[in-house]
Amino acid sequence: MKTLLILGAGTAGTMLANKITRKLDSRVWKVILVDKDETHYYQPGFLFVPFGMNKPQEIIRPKRKYVPAGVEFVLSDVERIDPGANQVILTKENRVIHYDYLVIASGTEIRPDQVEGMLDGGWQQNIFDFYTFEGTNKLANFLKTWQGGRLVVNVAEMPIKCPVAPLEFVFLADWYFTRRGIRNKVDIIYSTPLPGAFTKPIAAAHLGDMLEKRGIHVESEFNIGEVDSTKNVIRSWDDREIPYDLLVATPTNMGAEFIERSGMGDELNFVPTNKHTLQSEQWENIWVLGDAANLPTSKAGAVVHYQMEAAIENLLAHMQGRELKGHFDGHANCFVESGFNKGLLIDFNYDVEPLPGAFPMPIVGPFKLLGESVFNHWGKLAFGWMYWNLMLKGIDIPLPNEFSMLGKVIPESFDAKQTLKLQRGDSHV
Amino acid sequence: MSDILATVKFDSEGFMVDPNAWTPEIGKAIAAREGLELTDRHWVVINYARSEFKAKGQSPTLRAITKNTDVNTKEIYALFPGGPAKMAAKIAGLGKPTGCI
Numbered sequence A: 001m002k003t004l005l006i007l008g009a010g011t012a013g014t015m016l017a018n019k020i021t022r023k024l025d026s027r028v029w030k031v032i033l034v035d036k037d038e039t040h041y042y043q044p045g046f047l048f049v050p051f052g053m054n055k056p057q058e059i060i061r062p063k064r065k066y067v068p069a070g071v072e073f074v075l076s077d078v079e080r081i082d083p084g085a086n087q088v089i090l091t092k093e094n095r096v097i098h099y100d101y102l103v104i105a106s107g108t109e110i111r112p113d114q115v116e117g118m119l120d121g122g123w124q125q126n127i128f129d130f131y132t133f134e135g136t137n138k139l140a141n142f143l144k145t146w147q148g149g150r151l152v153v154n155v156a157e158m159p160i161k162c163p164v165a166p167l168e169f170v171f172l173a174d175w176y177f178t179r180r181g182i183r184n185k186v187d188i189i190y191s192t193p194l195p196g197a198f199t200k201p202i203a204a205a206h207l208g209d210m211l212e213k214r215g216i217h218v219e220s221e222f223n224i225g226e227v228d229s230t231k232n233v234i235r236s237w238d239d240r241e242i243p244y245d246l247l248v249a250t251p252t253n254m255g256a257e258f259i260e261r262s263g264m265g266d267e268l269n270f271v272p273t274n275k276h277t278l279q280s281e282q283w284e285n286i287w288v289l290g291d292a293a294n295l296p297t298s299k300a301g302a303v304v305h306y307q308m309e310a311a312i313e314n315l316l317a318h319m320q321g322r323e324l325k326g327h328f329d330g331h332a333n334c335f336v337e338s339g340f341n342k343g344l345l346i347d348f349n350y351d352v353e354p355l356p357g358a359f360p361m362p363i364v365g366p367f368k369l370l371g372e373s374v375f376n377h378w379g380k381l382a383f384g385w386m387y388w389n390l391m392l393k394g395i396d397i398p399l400p401n402e403f404s405m406l407g408k409v410i411p412e413s414f415d416a417k418q419t420l421k422l423q424r425g426d427s428h429v
Numbered sequence B: 001m002s003d004i005l006a007t008v009k010f011d012s013e014g015f016m017v018d019p020n021a022w023t024p025e026i027g028k029a030i031a032a033r034e035g036l037e038l039t040d041r042h043w044v045v046i047n048y049a050r051s052e053f054k055a056k057g058q059s060p061t062l063r064a065i066t067k068n069t070d071v072n073t074k075e076i077y078a079l080f081p082g083g084p085a086k087m088a089a090k091i092a093g094l095g096k097p098t099g100c101i
């Protein structure tokens, strides 16, 4: 028997297990799926919990429910990978699993310990995250009785998963406080290390406008150096200060610590990965999917969806000694909630930045890219259903895989050359 | 002083177009143009950025610099006021650092 070992049963690991077991001969291949957590979280739902738009129990399900028959599910943390010996050592009973192929799908986690002072004093008192189940629930409780003041939403450093989520948070906060009748008692400040609202210039301009219209103040190029809980201020490395009453933090996002223990990661524990084939840059029998990879595209569930076809094709090809023809183009898209029952969709890949236009989705009909409409909002809500019932189970979703320029409008003010240049020069530091 | 820069090609943001044309003297001249006088500590960062670029074809992020040299974040902000990774890349004759999406 040969072993395909998958580390991480989140979006990517679960999808892969479901899809690939249909393609592998079960008399030859044993598939093992390892995760340290028994519960699967629908992470986009974390955004809605603080505003009462999702109840906590709506966004969790047992992981085992999504493990296909014949696959062994192991509940354990990973001690380390020994890629030279083709084996993984688990923390549970020090079990050693020998693999023929390994898929790393351990995602990314927030690391509040990476920002000085963030865990001192104010953490989960008046400093919260909404990137974890625990964090978002505590924030929901806090907001219920909060009577207003300065709400500061901070992004510590890029990259973060779902890079628009903190922006969506401020849009929803604007809507939520309006609905509660206390919008005039709340100052909303969005502080980001980027030069503007988003990493990509055309989208940044659109989103920037939307923020201004809503009276949300943006502190750009703010690289947080410390949180001072005694004074309730955050301070940047270049000594700017932003006072807060409530700090909603998006701390540094990093890959799993076992990646570092295995000596396989970059400075943020993301695994160097070929951006088109999704094979590890260093080890030919290792593939890296989803947020765990160091790819220059967004870390998002939609990206996992777009990667899956190329990943499976290449894994099978490599197992059979064929050439790797699967090609991932960096395709990412995100439904952005903008409050007041509206949303917008941004869509891009390695080479094309997000453009306004309409996104062709055969069954559900076109979503407007980068424009607000009620329909886009339903895109996001509909996505939750698609996630549990189609995506995780490895059933195809009616989203075109290959990024298509159909329906996109390049703004007249951007000539192609300028767009390309802006894209390449896109950076936050 | 900036005579040495007369023949060097820069993009619209002041980054060298051809990293291979860089020399330490050019680095010093770019720094002077930015109002900086380079110390040994600056050179720790610049040399690391150059070697990373040679190995990987792109400028290192701030986090990579602070993780892989003995210069910490506080110090690097003091050495290169403004955006340190950007300024270090500029002086090292490299392209603007990317790597955030």
Ligand SMILES: Cc1cc2nc3c(=O)[nH]c(=O)nc-3n(C[C@H](O)[C@H](O)[C@H](O)COP(=O)(O)OP(=O)(O)OC[C@H]3O[C@@H](n4cnc5c(N)ncnc54)[C@H](O)[C@@H]3O)c2cc1C
Binding pocket: A007, A008, A009, A010, A011, A012, A013, A034, A035, A036, A037, A042, A043, A044, A045, A046, A047, A076, A077, A078, A105, A106, A107, A108, A130, A131, A132, A161, A162, A165, A256, A257, A258, A289, A290, A291, A292, A299, A300, A301, A302, A303, A304, A333, A334, A335
């Ligand atoms: C607030 C929020 C909003 C979001 N909104 C959107 C959205 O609107 N659209 C979108 O496309 N994406 C969105 N995302 C991002 C999306 O959820 C992730 O990008 C996606 O889930 C990544 O899949 P993954 O499999 O790479 O990682 P994950 O799904 O996070 O899975 C990683 C798995 O690895 C396991 N693991 C980690 N470390 C270990 C270890 N040491 N040992 C064993 N197991 C381990 C974890 O328990 C987890 O199950 C959002 C995320 C957040 C936080």
